[in-house]
Amino acid sequence: MRLEYIRSFISVVNCKSFSLAARQIFLSQPTISTHIKQLESELGVQLLVRSTKDVILSEAGVIFYPFAVRLLETENEALSQIHKTEMAVKGTVSIATSSVPGNYILPQFLSCSRKAYPDINYRISEGDSAQVLQSILHFETDIGIGSIKSANEKCMCLPLVKDQIVLAAPNTEEYRNMKGNFPPERLKQETYVLREPGSGTRLATESIEQALDLHSKPLKVALQAESSELVKRGVEQGIGVAFISSLAVKESVEQGKVLKFEFPDIDTSRQLYLLYHKDRVMTVPVTTTIKILRQYCQSI
Structure with a gap:
């Protein structure tokens, strides 16, 4: 199972489109389609279902997606550890947030974070606290901020x-x-x-x-x-x-x-809680963000 196939699969899921995924990871659309076909052939299942409007996960795709994310995160963490002698913390951190922390905590925090770690990029999505919790449990984002504490033992909830x-x-x-x-x-x-x-x-x-x-x-x-x-x-x-x-x-x-x-x-x-999945591979940018976000919130 080649990582480039996994990368193409995740991009199609996130973009809900083969053409948008191709532009996102700088490949041609036929190459993306070939990667998906090869991956489905290796697994012996259909992972994606195409409709007239977008592309959605099949039942098998829903099961496979979190493992695919973890495979790529493991690759990123391995590369990070290999090159950890480089002092700069680089990478992208995805944050799902409910509206209160999204509008009244994160903007100020991101300003402070960028000054200390200019090479960390953030991707923010906003929803209600229930949606934030689901995005963590489904491996859709690295960390979440919301006011609902999960009873699921896989979801870590740190008071923020x-x-x-x-x-x-x-x-x-x-x-x-x-x-x-x-x-x-x-x-x-x-x-x-x-x-x-x-x-x-x-x-x-x-x-x-x-x-x-x-x-x-x-x-x-x-x-x-x-x-x-x-x-x-x-x-x-x-x-x-x-x-x-x-x-x-x-x-x-x-x-x-x-x-x-x-x-x-x-x-x-x-x-308000900071949420993350217990089984998610935590990259250096993610662990750094968790650390400085908790420190920032202590000063509010």
């Missing part, structure tokens, strides 16, 4: 940073008159902007709603958004109030665009 869920409200006279103390009985009368199901923020919010006894009747929801940034913008525009990460609204509160309310009588904290 503490966050707090607060209530954000438009900066209007009505809410300013509350002097920072939002009457709990008023919560049932409000119109809400919510995150989508599956997000860590939504899961944390549901436990807070339960603690505040907001489930006796359905909440009035004006907007459901797929990122905390959209939720925050909705509050700024006066669409409604929102339970949201304190990290997400920190800048808007400082700028006077929204007001922040806390509920000290209940636990509104949550933990």
Whole structure:
């Protein structure tokens, strides 16, 4: 089984296209097709299914893909160890992140990281915490950041940073008159902007709603958004109030665009985790990123 066949297979899966994969790894499309056919012939199974729109993994391909990734990672790690006398840390690190760390932690971290390790390149994908977890378990990314801790023993979950869920409200006279103390009985009368199901923020919010006894009747929801940034913008525009990460609204509160309310009588904290697969081969750029990301988050 030749590594160039494995490399072509992974590129087609990631690009969902033979032509895009060919451009990505600088080979011709017929060469890519030959590599896939040779690999399928050696394994005796069909790995890819072509549709009119894209290319997807077959049932056998889903099983084989994580092993293919690990084969290439082992090659990269071997080369890294052979050439470890070279001081520069070089390579690409893929990070799957939920919206809060993706928008309010990673940009600043990446700026600091680039100064210390300019030859580490990052590929960032954003989804909700459940999607981040799945990308780690399916070997789709090197590391993940989210607020859902996996029960799967293969998924390593390292505490990264503490966050707090607060209530954000438009900066209007009505809410300013509350002097920072939002009457709990008023919560049932409000119109809400919510995150989508599956997000860590939504899961944390549901436990807070339960603690505040907001489930006796359905909440009035004006907007459901797929990122905390959209939720925050909705509050700024006066669409409604929102339970949201304190990290997400920190800048808007400082700028006077929204007001922040806390509920000290209940636990509104949550933990953000750094995730990676136990069986994934950790390259030097990945281990370096984990180390400096944890160090950075200690200073937040």
